[in-house]
Amino acid sequence: MKKLILRSLWYVTPVVLIYVFTICKYNLNVGDLLRMGYVPELNSSYRNQFASFDSLPVRFDELQFLPKKKHYRVLTIGDSFTGQGNRGYKNQLAQKESVLNVSGVSWSPFESLSLLINSDFFEHYQIDYVVLQSVERALPDRIETLDTNKILLFEDLEKKMNALTEEDKRIERQATLEKKAHEHLFFSNQSLKFVWNTMKFFFSSKTELENGIQKVTLNRDLFTVNNRSLLFLKDDLLSVRYNQKKENAEKLNDYLNAFTQKLKEKNSQLIYMTAPDKYDIYQKYIKDKSFPRPLFFENFRELEKQYHYIDTQEILAKRVKAGEKDVYYFDDTHWSPKSAKIIAEEILKITTKKAE
Amino acid sequence: MLFNSLDFAIFLPIVFLIYWYLLGKNLQVQNFFIVVASYLFYGWWDWRFLGLILFSTLVDYSMARLLGRAENLRKRKLLLWVSIVVNLGFLGFFKYYNFFLDNFVVAFSFFGKEFSGTSLQIILPVGISFYTFQTLSYVIDVYRKELEPSKNVISFAAYVSFFPQLVAGPIERATNLLPQFEKKRTFDYAASADGMRQILWGLFKKVVIADNCAEFANQIFNHYGDYSGWMLVLGAIFFTFQIYGDFSGYSDIAIGTARLFGFKLMRNFAFPYFSRDIAEFWRRWHISLSTWFRDYLYIPLGGSRGSLWKKIRNVFIIFIVSGFWHGANWTFIAWGVLNALFFLPLLLSKRNRKNLDTIAKGRVFPSFREWLGMLTTFSLTVFAWIFFRAENLSQAFDYVYRMMTDLSLTSLQTVGTFIFHRHIGSVLILLVAFLLIEWKGRGDQYAIEQFISRWRKPTRVFFYYGLIFCLFWFAGEVQQFIYFQF
Numbered sequence: 063m064k065k066l067i068l069r070s071l072w073y074v075t076p077v078v079l080i081y082v083f084t085i086c087k088y089n090l091n092v093g094d095l096l097r098m099g100y101v102p103e104l105n106s107s108y109r110n111q112f113a114s115f116d117s118l119p120v121r122f123d124e125l126q127f128l129p130k131k132k133h134y135r136v137l138t139i140g141d142s143f144t145g146q147g148n149r150g151y152k153n154q155l156a157q158k159e160s161v162l163n164v165s166g167v168s169w170s171p172f173e174s175l176s177l178l179i180n181s182d183f184f185e186h187y188q189i190d191y192v193v194l195q196s197v198e199r200a201l202p203d204r205i206e207t208l209d210t211n212k213i214l215l216f217e218d219l220e221k222k223m224n225a226l227t228e229e230d231k232r233i234e235r236q237a238t239l240e241k242k243a244h245e246h247l248f249f250s251n252q253s254l255k256f257v258w259n260t261m262k263f264f265f266s267s268k269t270e271l272e273n274g275i276q277k278v279t280l281n282r283d284l285f286t287v288n289n290r291s292l293l294f295l296k297d298d299l300l301s302v303r304y305n306q307k308k309e310n311a312e313k314l315n316d317y318l319n320a321f322t323q324k325l326k327e328k329n330s331q332l333i334y335m336t337a338p339d340k341y342d343i344y345q346k347y348i349k350d351k352s353f354p355r356p357l358f359f360e361n362f363r364e365l366e367k368q369y370h371y372i373d374t375q376e377i378l379a380k381r382v383k384a385g386e387k388d389v390y391y392f393d394d395t396h397w398s399p400k401s402a403k404i405i406a407e408e409i410l411k412i413t414t415k416k417a418e
Numbered sequence: 419m420l421f422n423s424l425d426f427a428i429f430l431p432i433v434f435l436i437y438w439y440l441l442g443k444n445l446q447v448q449n450f451f452i453v454v455a456s457y458l459f460y461g462w463w464d465w466r467f468l469g470l471i472l473f474s475t476l477v478d479y480s481m482a483r484l485l486g487r488a489e490n491l492r493k494r495k496l497l498l499w500v501s502i503v504v505n506l507g508f509l510g511f512f513k514y515y516n517f518f519l520d521n522f523v524v525a526f527s528f529f530g531k532e533f534s535g536t537s538l539q540i541i542l543p544v545g546i547s548f549y550t551f552q553t554l555s556y557v558i559d560v561y562r563k564e565l566e567p568s569k570n571v572i573s574f575a576a577y578v579s580f581f582p583q584l585v586a587g588p589i590e591r592a593t594n595l596l597p598q599f600e601k602k603r604t605f606d607y608a609a610s611a612d613g614m615r616q617i618l619w620g621l622f623k624k625v626v627i628a629d630n631c632a633e634f635a636n637q638i639f640n641h642y643g644d645y646s647g648w649m650l651v652l653g654a655i656f657f658t659f660q661i662y663g664d665f666s667g668y669s670d671i672a673i674g675t676a677r678l679f680g681f682k683l684m685r686n687f688a689f690p691y692f693s694r695d696i697a698e699f700w701r702r703w704h705i706s707l708s709t710w711f712r713d714y715l716y717i718p719l720g721g722s723r724g725s726l727w728k729k730i731r732n733v734f735i736i737f738i739v740s741g742f743w744h745g746a747n748w749t750f751i752a753w754g755v756l757n758a759l760f761f762l763p764l765l766l767s768k769r770n771r772k773n774l775d776t777i778a779k780g781r782v783f784p785s786f787r788e789w790l791g792m793l794t795t796f797s798l799t800v801f802a803w804i805f806f807r808a809e810n811l812s813q814a815f816d817y818v819y820r821m822m823t824d825l826s827l828t829s830l831q832t833v834g835t836f837i838f839h840r841h842i843g844s845v846l847i848l849l850v851a852f853l854l855i856e857w858k859g860r861g862d863q864y865a866i867e868q869f870i871s872r873w874r875k876p877t878r879v880f881f882y883y884g885l886i887f888c889l890f891w892f893a894g895e896v897q898q899f900i901y902f903q904f
Contacts, residue, residue, distance in 0.1 A: 063438060063439075063605050063607070063610075065607055066607055066610050066611060066614070069611070070614060073882060073883070073886060077886060077890070248422065248423055248424040248427050249422045249621070249625045249889055249890060249893045250890070250893045251890055251891045251892070251893050253890060254887075254890050254891050
């Protein structure tokens with residue numbers, strides 16, 4: 063029996079050691095880049111600096127729950143940069159203005175707005191300002207597939223919102239089950255991926271981690287984790303080629319101008335912002351100079367706009383240049399709550415200026 | 419707890435060490451420990467159903483003891499029927515109540531009558547179909563006087579609840595397993611090492627083959643309306659390997675685990691996808707269930723003797739009941755009917771016992787005839803699995819219709835695009851490697867039983883590490899064992 067046990071240990075021990083290392087060091091409650099890239103947390107107290115934002119009460123309403131209130135100062139439509147829970151810009155804005163958030167109407171914020179404009183939504187809700195947001199890397203897909211002729215009746219919108227609530231409940235139940243299954247997951251490639259990607263992260267200055275997460279070295283300390291690494295999504299790089307072209311920026315601008323005209327008829331004004339890719343904000347500081355310079359914001363800046371435009375790239379890049387750290391999260395593809403606060407203040411400048 | 423879970427990876431060595439090191443000298447205590455460990459294993463899913471298995475155990479133990487003392491035929495029949503009613507009653511309630519209720523409602527409304535019944539939110543106890551049949555076979559064997567009733571309730575409880583095969587088989591006959599609880603077991607290194615090897619191979623089949631195939635099978639079946647005919651063929655093939663890897667993998671783990679404790683369970687799969695005809699397939703697929711139905715239903719009905727009508731009737735009964743055993747859905751019945759239709763011509767032409775030996779025995783390649791037989795049998799089983807996998811009959815027929823009416827060259831190209839874009843090349847390579855290994859070891863109890871032992875030690879070690887690496891690197895998304903739902 064001793065022979066069986068020893069022989070088994072010979073095969074099982076390396077596996078167990080790798081597994082134990084993974085469950086000790088691989089934290090699932092970190093930013094998406096660390097999680098998807100299978101990289102260990104460098105500083106477990108990194109996110110404590112943003113803890114004060116967690117105490118902000120949630121003050122915005124969700125269209126998903128079909129609120130009874132009929133007049134809002136601001137309607138927000140965006141992607142995950144508009145999300146971010148009570149730390150996000152829409153909640154910070156909601157501390158001062160009434161905010162209604164729209165999600166689940168369409169996968170694309172542009173299409174969502176187009177559907178609302180083409181429907182009788184604005185007859186049910188009076189909205190003073192529409193804040194439309196899209197992340198830079200998603201622009202190619204969202205612009206190329208936009209169909210502004212689609213219609214959505216309010217009763218269908220209601221059905222969609224009810225279905226969303228049911229789906230959320232189902233996902234919550236499933237997440238509880240999957241979390242339970244995940245806690246007991248022994249056979250998965252997670253452990254091997256974690257070991258492999260950890261080695262790549264620490265021993266390579268420029269590498270691609272799991273799920274296309276890019277790791278490069280910066281020439282300055284721009285994050286409080288005291289590490290000159292920059293993590294960003296491969297999609298940020300892939301979208302640079304499309305977003306370089308002036309005509310694509312013009313196409314977007316044309317759509318936005320058209321939305322502005324239609325919203326004017328509904329007594330509403332459009333505020334638009336593109337959330338810069340993390341790569342865009344930090345590209346200047348990458349040691350390796352072979353990375354292409356993103357030109358989207360430069361091209362877009364020059365265009366004539368009939369809507370309110372928040373140049374998020376200019377605002378945030380200035381702060382990085384001034385030496386401010388964690389303008390974006392180190393471990394996440396999104397801007398930090400500090401930046402979300404600045405964005406909320408920029409929106410307020412527009413909404414309060416009008417009121418005056 | 420799942421075999422491929424951390425809980426089981428901790429549970430098994432602890433039970434193993436206590437079983438041999440602390441309790442190896444006392445048979446009764448050892449058996450009692452098996453009962454405790456098995457109830458812990460079963461209760462890990464849902465402790466509420468422990469009462470059910472305990473009750474079932476005590477009823478069948480008592481009925482068998484009474485049968486052992488009763489000589490009067492009428493009394494013996496009564497005792498047998500009590501056991502059958504209790505066992506099948508529980509099974510019927512937990513598994514089939516809502517099915518029958520829903521169908522009564524439909525039938526009544528068809529005749530213009532209203533029938534209102536209340537559907538119940540019944541949770542199906544894991545493994546009920548398996549342990550119920552296991553205990554039933556015991557009582558029937560005692561009734562037939564093929565077996566003496568057990569006089570030791572602990573041994574009997576251990577036989578019923580033995581954790582390696584409790585929740586998904588093999589459905590063990592009391593004549594095979596019960597005597598093993600009643601005699602002293604000694605640790606056998608060779609058997610245990612072989613058991614570990616079988617566990618490793620079973621894990622590979624389940625974690626690498628089945629779970630990876632499941633990902634693509636689910637995607638295609640759940641959105642079958644979006645795919646071309648050839649893609650639907652691919653989906654059916656993925657499911658074919660999913661169910662084989664899942665179920666035979668589980669059986670391998672169960673058998674291997676039992677060997678660690680000194681028990682020999684029956685073989686449950688014998689390379690069924692290398693079968694040359696459907697009759698051979700049914701001698702090689704889920705052997706414990708098919709032999710159970712043969713011995714306790716088919717033969718008592720008359721088997722293949724009697725008039726033509728009787729033969730046909732018996733074949734349909736067996737396959738329909740077998741299908742129905744799998745679940746309360748018309749799709750399983752349809753799957754059974756299909757298999758009956760495939761099997762019947764062989765039986766009626768007396769060609770059902772033609773292929774009894776191993777295919778291409780002593781040769782590397784099968785003959786052209788054997789190839790043709792394999793391909794035909796495989797195609798028929800893939801077709802039947804569509805019904806097994808579908809949510810309902812309507813989906814099954816729609817799937818088949820879409821598949822059959824879109825088998826053009828353009829449709830075939832979509833398969834290439836799918837394979838390329840979804841990066842399933844590695845899964846296909848693993849599948850091919852798996853089939854080659856299975857083919858090589860087709861004459862053994864499980865694929866890597868014998869031919870590995872002829873390799874030099876460094877090669878063997880490298881192979882085992884390779885399998886372990888595959889278990890972790892190629893582990894698919896965790897899927898429940900398919901047969902747990904039965």
